[in-house]
Amino acid sequence: MRGRSAVSAGLAAMLALFVLAGCSSNGKNNAESSAPSASSKEPAGTASEETKTEKLDPVTLRIMLPGDKPSDYDDVKAEIEKRLADTLNVKIDITYVPWSDLSTKTQVTLAAGENYDLIYDAPWLHMNQMISAGYYEPLDELIAKYGPTLQSTRPQQMWDANKFDGKIMGVPLGIFMVQGHSYLIRKDLREELGLPPITTYDDLIKYAYAVKDKYPKLSPIVPASSDDEKGYSWAAFRQNDETGKIRSTHALNNSFLLYYKNNDGKVYNLLEDKDPTIWGWITDARKLYQDKIISPDVMSIKDWSGEFHTGKSAITLTRSFKYDYWQPNVLQQNVPTGTMENVILMDFTPGANIINYQMDNFISVPAVSKNKERAIQFLNWANEKDNYDLIEHGIPGKSWEAVGDNKYKDLITESHGLASFSMIWNPVQERYPDTDEDETVAKKDFIKNGDNFTPDILTGFSFNSEPVKNEISQYNAIQSKYYSILFNGVGDPDEYYGKFQKEAKDLLATIQQDLQKQIDAFLAAKK
Template sequence: MKRFVMLSMVFVLALSIFAGCAKSGDGGKASQEPTTSSQLADSTQPTADKLPQVTLKIMIPGDRPPDMDLIIAEAEKRMKDTINVKLDIVFVPWSDLAQKTQVTLGSGENIDLIFDAPWLHINQMISNGYYEPLDDLLAQYGKTVLEKRPQQMWDANKYGGKIMAVPLGVSYMSGNSYMIRKDIREKLGIEPIKTYDDMIKFAYAVKEKEKGLVPMTAAGSTAQQQYSLVNFRSLNDYQTHIRATHALGNSLTLYYKDNDGKVYNLFEDKDQVLTWLNDARKYYTDGLIYKDILSAKDFHQLFKSGKAAITPNGSFGLGDDFINSLKQNAPGAEVEMVTFFDSTKGANYANFKQWNFLAVPKVSKNKERAVMFMNWANEKDNYDLLSYGIKGKHWEEVGQDKMKLLDTTNYWGFGYVWVWNPVDERSEADGDPTTHALDMILRDADSFTTDILTGFEFDTSAIQNDISQYNTIEAKYYPAMFNGVVDPATTMKKFEGEAGPALKKIQNELQKQIDAFLAMKK
């Protein structure tokens, strides 16, 4: 869940106070020391010995860990002589999150901090006036919150030109890789894979010499089409930088390329995408792709069961689940990560958009203290406490930016729903050094070329019916075509005949709004 929620799987404003907080080039850290909660308490109550105690009610998604009360007790102990806050943390099951949070906000129930997201209903809740603008509150009480996130992240996550919620994120794009059966590669005498062509040659070798082993899998469902054969390949397109638009999620029937601010239509401007579609068709007809790809509910399961040699992975890390499942189902099997990610500075585009946020509802009677708590939670020691638990019991420190988990049964990390920032997040000490180095690149805003559409928000109200109509038609054609199951030439004609008019309306509306956005930036 953590991977896909952020997924998961995510980046809100240029504030004048940043003038004195110029970045030092260290991946988002400010050149001055963050303001501590103690200093904030002193500055907000210069004549008082102590702030009056308040209880903050915080609503976040997930399951309550068994040791949560221990963490709350330690946090309240640390806050007692500074911001003097008690915590009432309400956990909402993921399955109930949309309804529960919407009902809570609509009823006017007193909540001081609440999780929201673009994939949930943050735009709707902001439009309904449920959230407090945070510019002034953060400037006065949340300087550490501001300093722990690079300016690009604030600039990119605007809502009507105001900070309406604090973005929660540690990276500016998702890692991407393929999981490869290392033992099979070595058995076939194939050198380590360096390029996409190398990987395809490996797949052909598996097809020829490893009977009963599927060379490649991918996602055959509309819900996971970012993991289709063609979509996933596009993630490492460094020639034209083809990528999905704001209009249709992970669909490449409309796409951007390079950084020209134009919207391209697959039915009219096939470009590199048609080459990928033709390649996918060849791989499928040659038997490289799992023949039942469209009916597989879990495209990773085939790999975990030891029956596939290659599968896409939405991160740079392999994950214990994959490794342990594979070893259990195929004793002696080994897995390795292969990525075609270009780590050269500026090679990747980012719009710095984040997908998780923490907001202060209008109804809160403790808005100042809520922001002071967020500031406290973004101090390193406190961040560690809320993210990993009690040091020495749930985790132990390894250097400045790593840790070793000791007990994930009684307390597990869920920092991504209430504290995440790219400066304080730690990596697991026993992780792969290569994976760690790549993840650090994803956390450095200066590693990326800024997308020309950073900060752009697409208003779908004028074409909502067209989008609904298009999505229904797309589900009939897209998964099959983008995994090579059907001939792209004949399928494209049928697809365009049914969906072309709706797609054109969506393209025109998106382009009109982009043109207006870019004109305002000049």
Template sequence: MRHKKTISISLALVLILVILSGCSSTKPTDAQQSEADASRSPESAAVSEQKSERLDLVTLKIMLPGEKPSDYDEVKEEIERRLADTLNVKIDITYVPWSDLSTKTQVTLAAGENYDLIYDAPWLHMNQMVSAGYYEPLDELIERFGPTLKSTRPQQMWDANKFDGKIMGVPLGIFMVQGHSYLIRKDLREQLSLPPITTYEELLEYAYAVKREFKDIMPIIPASSDDEKGYAWAAYRQNDVIGTIRPTHANSNSLMLYYKNNDGKVYNLFEEKDPMIWGWITDARKLYEDGIIHPDVMSIKDWQGEFHSGKSAITLTRSFKYDYWQPAKVQENAPGGTLENVVLMDFTPGKNVINFQMDNFISVPAVSKNKERAIQFLNWANEKDNYDLIEHGIEGKSWQAIGDNKYKDLVTDSHGLASFSMIWNPEHERYPDTDEEETIKKKDFIKDGNNFTPDILTGFSFNSEPVKNEISQFNAIQSKYYSILFNGVGDPDGYFEKFRKEGQDLLAAIQQELQKQIDDFLASKQ
């Protein structure tokens, strides 16, 4: 009986405590709440921190490349509607034309203008801006506020895209290496009774046939601007042999310094004319002299527009499949014109050497007063439904979802707010409904880092500060010669010697500093 009475009394006490607890309005102390938050997962802690800031309205200023999309205002309105009861964020995006991007972003950062997120890239001036201290290290902020940012990118991507061991920008990419191909007029190939193209030699056979049979169409139109020198004809060739020749960390858009053989050495084209690179240059010269490369290539600003206008048969693209809008654009000017991509990449697993470095980043300027909110916003933007909104626009109006990983565009003009320049991740990216099974296989291949041999320099970042003056001076000289040389416009031997005379000492200094840092990096791994 005593045992039963003890239980009854205990139950009564518990009941009284429960009732009192339910009637009480006392909140936990700050210390108690902090202890409870600390026991939660990082994701819960991040959400808790976000909730605590909901009433503090913030407008994030963002700078991105390109033109303002047609549905910017309505997509912006929907984003802000979704954010009103959570992060309480508004956004203000400045779009900068590609031709002005390098200068505009550099001036903005140097002047300390009030921006909270800004696009940058290794081929633009990411290394220089990091070295100059213009960007905020993001490791701690992402750990606290970016669980989705972290989980939607493989660890290879995070490990390989640090600068001096720190995350200085969120890496943006949907593949471990960029796709690339030659975009050609399929209708012309078929009129010439040529089979589908599978080799570079067949591509040139098609180019020469176009010149013979279609007098008003130039066979090849590459890029000529200094910002796009990686699209010069000879320079673009390295994309098909990425296991052999690769640009360096000092300038990811130039082959004047280059890596090869995965040996950790920096090679200088002034000192050693690599037979493969020099062969590409002399090949470009022959194509130019034969009238295969557009004679006015150096004066054409919109080289892709030249192709879309129906005036060219071959151009260059960083994808395995043309965009949905491109056939219609070509047909506006060349009725009946159809397109196809010639992909020459070797898809043998392990054949290609890569360092998993992304071409695009979104960074937080050090002067931003809203650093936490900026990362919270990016974290939100990388959630699937929000990702779809930002990349594609209003569902049902601009685009239509097809399953979990495909989409169909319902309009032909630009829409959404951003993709590669702010949110790209490999987990949530959809494939166009026009992608054939073979194209999807190629994309899936380059999405998986295990299909590649890691560069021994994976994770290395170049601090350009010790040679920033040399880089600036050399870039000014390079802009006079590089695209002319790699598009075959100038005599290789004579032009190269002029280039060498002006730039060899500067390039040697850059090479020496880069090699020193690489040697230190490799020594630290032993």
């Protein structure tokens, strides 16, 4: 998800699930949305109309973001404060929280009422719970008054779909409307096997079996097995190839035990009915595991994407359309002749995919902040083009360089820039890596445009988990025992389905009923 370093390939892939995308050297993700901005043309250091006033009193904004402190933090911080000295008169103090501590640290910080002015949160983290507890400030009026660039660099679809109970509780962060995804494979092995480029799932599986036959020391497929990464289990990842046809619910993120389908506003329960598509994914995974196409050690491998980068597997899963520039370098350190390519199976027919325009990342203003107006003014400034480039990429000419109007090239391998997905991401100012070919750019441009998708009937719906929080907690503990076994084919599907059903059916039904009740009320209010 990304400040995140891309030095650790395994960690990068794991976090990509959280922030919806692949990592690059400055810790950015490639994940989510569109719309031109008039204010994006302002030169560095220029304030928006709301900030072109007499010099304001000095303020230090305290900000909490995920990940590790970037290598050029001090240089970028100094340049930001230099640009702001004669306008907003803001200094920044960023606390970076390791991903392993993020949920606990941010929750404790908010509950204690510590003095922070901006904080990263996400629906997959605990955003709904923090909103219910009253820890975040509604931002509608502040953005209307101080955030013209915030507004213009995000399409209306993004704003409308990412409110909570009708209010803006955080600035939505995303560069695409839906997450890109692909299967990353060893191109050199495909060519050695004499196979043509892969264009279908059946082709992908033929390649996997051919790898097993000719390269018996390699594991053709190593998916993820941890509960936190269940979206990267083999069967669950299959839903990406038919974006929106079957979707996980608001109640159980990335789990297909409850699911939506048909865009009909109904919640379906896998423990009550074996949907043929999902069950087909599960039984297919079982056959691949029994045939040793999926690694026999899948449940014990922690760095599953590292298996690919160290040359031990031939297929890995990624939330992007194109591998990052550092990935071939890592592979070739272990396999000098190794090359890679992305296999993209998404349907790019306009309207074929159903999405809800929901972003995975937000920057919010804690209710206790004494600098709410200045915080939004700063975010507005940060979303202007030159300032966005500085915050995301670092010092131009030192950490990176522009390539044309919409691409960039990294000049150092260390993490650089202060933030991307966690504070500023928008689809207008985002640059693509200079390694992206025209075909990749076209695919990314496609998923930037919300008009290319069919809107989910539940677009704009937010789930209040409070009534069933105990049931969700109990259910999740049970799910962690069975989900990856089922969705990676490790155990007999019928046997483990039966065990899962016996322990969790009543809990899941209660969660389903409450979710459906809230959805029915939401849809009724729209009529």
